[in-house]
Amino acid sequence: MFTTIKTRVLVLATALVFISGLYACKKDNKGSGTDEKENGEYAVIYSVGDDSYLLNINSLTEGKISPKGSGIDVSNIFTWGENIMQRGRYFYFLNPTGRFSKHLYQDGKLTKEGEIPFDAFPSPYVGWSLWLDNNQLMFGPRGSNLYAIINVSNMTIVKSGEFDLPSVPKDHSRKVYSAFTSGNKVMIGYGLYNEITKLTTDDSYLASMDLPALGNFKVTSKDGRSAPAGPLRNGYFGQFVDNGNDYLLTHPMPMLGGNKPNMPTGFFRIKAGTDTFDPSYFFNISALTNGDNQLGVCYVGNGKAILANAKDAKNRVKVKDDWWYADMWEYLVVDVNAQKVVKRLDFPPLLNSRSAIVLDGKAYIAVNDPKADAIYVYEYDPIADTLKKGLRIDGGSDNTPILYKLK
Numbered sequence: 001m002f003t004t005i006k007t008r009v010l011v012l013a014t015a016l017v018f019i020s021g022l023y024a025c026k027k028d029n030k031g032s033g034t035d036e037k038e039n040g041e042y043a044v045i046y047s048v049g050d051d052s053y054l055l056n057i058n059s060l061t062e063g064k065i066s067p068k069g070s071g072i073d074v075s076n077i078f079t080w081g082e083n084i085m086q087r088g089r090y091f092y093f094l095n096p097t098g099r100f101s102k103h104l105y106q107d108g109k110l111t112k113e114g115e116i117p118f119d120a121f122p123s124p125y126v127g128w129s130l131w132l133d134n135n136q137l138m139f140g141p142r143g144s145n146l147y148a149i150i151n152v153s154n155m156t157i158v159k160s161g162e163f164d165l166p167s168v169p170k171d172h173s174r175k176v177y178s179a180f181t182s183g184n185k186v187m188i189g190y191g192l193y194n195e196i197t198k199l200t201t202d203d204s205y206l207a208s209m210d211l212p213a214l215g216n217f218k219v220t221s222k223d224g225r226s227a228p229a230g231p232l233r234n235g236y237f238g239q240f241v242d243n244g245n246d247y248l249l250t251h252p253m254p255m256l257g258g259n260k261p262n263m264p265t266g267f268f269r270i271k272a273g274t275d276t277f278d279p280s281y282f283f284n285i286s287a288l289t290n291g292d293n294q295l296g297v298c299y300v301g302n303g304k305a306i307l308a309n310a311k312d313a314k315n316r317v318k319v320k321d322d323w324w325y326a327d328m329w330e331y332l333v334v335d336v337n338a339q340k341v342v343k344r345l346d347f348p349p350l351l352n353s354r355s356a357i358v359l360d361g362k363a364y365i366a367v368n369d370p371k372a373d374a375i376y377v378y379e380y381d382p383i384a385d386t387l388k389k390g391l392r393i394d395g396g397s398d399n400t401p402i403l404y405k406l407k
Contacts, residue, residue, distance in 0.1 A: 038107050039107065039108075040056045041058070041405065042057035042403060042406060043055060043403075043404045044366070044393065044403050045078070045401070045404070046375065046397075046399065047398075048067055048397055052074050052081070054074045054105065054110060055071045056070070059391060060359075060379065060390050060391050060403075061364075061391065062390060062391065064374070064392035065392075066394040067395055068395070070108065072109075074110065077110070078091070078093050080095075082142075082234045082235055084234075084235065085126070085129045085137060085234070087152075089104055089106055089406050090102060090103065090105075092137060094124055094126055094139070095124075098118055099117060099118060100118040100155075114155040116156070120148045120157070120160040121140075121148070122141075126141060126233075127143060127144065127176065127232060127233060128140055128176065128178055128179045128231075129179075130179050132211065136150070136152075138179065140179070142257070144175065145162045145163050145174040145175070145190075146160070146161070147160065159214075163176065163207070164207070164217035171195050172192045172194055173192070173193045174192060174193075176188050177191065177228040177230030177231065177251070178248060180246065181211070182270065185208045185209060185210060186214065187206060187208050187246070188207050189206055189229030190204075190206075190207065190228075190230075191205065192205065201227075202260065203223065203227060204224075204226060204227040204229035204268070204277070205219060205223075206229065206268075206275070206277055207219045207220060208275040220277075221276045223277045223282075225284075226250035226252060226263050226264055226268075226284075227250060227260055227263060228251055231296060232251055232256055236354065237295075237354070238251065238296045240299035240305065242299070242303050244272030244273075245269055245270065245272050246270040247336050248268045249266075250265055251295070252264065252293060253295070253310065253323075255323035256295075256323075264285070264287060265286045266282050266284045266286065267282070267285070267336055268282060269336075283339045285307070288340065288341050289309055290312070292313065293313065294310070295307065295308045297354050297363075297365065298357075299358065300358055300362075300363050300382050301358075301382070302382070303336050303338070304334065304335050304336075304382055306332070306333055307331070308329050308331060309330050309331070310329060324351065325351055325352075326351075327348075327349040327350060327369075327370050327371075329350040329352055330350065332345075343385075345378075345380060345387055348369055348371065350368055350369055351368040351369075351400070361382065362379055362381045363380045363382075365377065366393070366403050374394050374396070375396040375401055376391065376392055376393070377390045377391040377393070377403070378390060
């Protein structure tokens with residue numbers, strides 16, 4: 001009898017251990033297959049088929065994540081990716097239907113905390129944005145002279161309108177491609193559109209205005225070495241500061257609205273304490289890459305930036321979508337001080353990938369290799385000159401994942 005009871009207890013204990021194990025596996029495998037905390041320091045938005053998901057990331061160097069079970073479907077929340085503006089755990093979105101909203105990403109949930117009507121732009125597709133301070137977000141529509149400033153703490157429109165019109169020549173309009181702060185000024189990079197010929201001129205312009213009133217508007221530079229002066233679309237990297245100097249990347253690439261195939265991609269420099277393009281400096285990257293064009297990825301410090309190079313696009317691009325889905329992209333590390341390409345990162349030809357986070361001098365890049373079993377985040381250390389595979393992102397499709405730093 002004792003043996004029978006002992007046997008039954010052993011069977012019961014084994015069953016309990018088995019059930020506990022199953023529960024633990026289910027708990028661990030919920031969504032990501034790893035023990036993900038709900039308030040990681042990073043996030044990613046990426047597409048799975050026609051849907052887009054927002055996922056929490058605890059580590060960029062290890063583990064794996066998947067939208068199954070834990071991803072937030074944001075397809076009907078953030079309906080146009082370039083209209084997302086983010087700061088910390090807050091995501092702001094200009095809905096093309098005429099609403100500006102504020103969302104908090106916390107405890108694994110995306111909560112709308114405010115929304116206001118917004119009709120300041122006739123074409124509400126964001127081309128650029130910048131933070132004037134911790135509360136004031138300034139942005140403008142793609143290829144336009146309009147702007148708006150919103151206080152996101154109380155969700156009010158502080159100011160909206162057009163940049164200085166008297167400085168626009170007759171029969172022309174201004175297309176702003178980039179905006180950034182430099183000292184106590186706002187700088188804009190722009191081009192002029194001829195309303196008669198329906199063409200944008202080949203010149204890049206720079207203008208400055210005083211903060212916070214946006215007064216004393218002054219056109220400071222006209223330069224014909226490359227255009228457009230800036231990335232044209234919100235969320236694309238194209239400007240950084242090194243040793244007090246501002247560097248602004250041009251985007252002549254035929255895709256994304258550049259449409260200047262005969263002009264090179266390169267960096268203009270605005271020297272510290274000035275508000276003009278430095279006439280003695282232009283870093284012509286296309287001249288070092290057999291005429292290729294580049295998109296900005298990130299600045300990693302010490303004068304070095306990572307760019308995505310459209311290798312041999314003139315032969316690889318047959319239809320418009322090839323700019324995104326042809327496996328022709330590669331990563332270049334460039335040095336704006338030495339004006340040279342430092343190296344090509346050791347990847348196979350990639351789909352369009354431009355998303356990165358920089359931490360402690362290291363770049364974490366979301367890489368979309370069409371032949372890989374998943375999207376991976378790679379760590380590039382420019383000091384040690386190492387490249388390491390990190391976080392695995394399962395389930396993604398051909399579109400580029402976008403990484404966000406939440407803290």
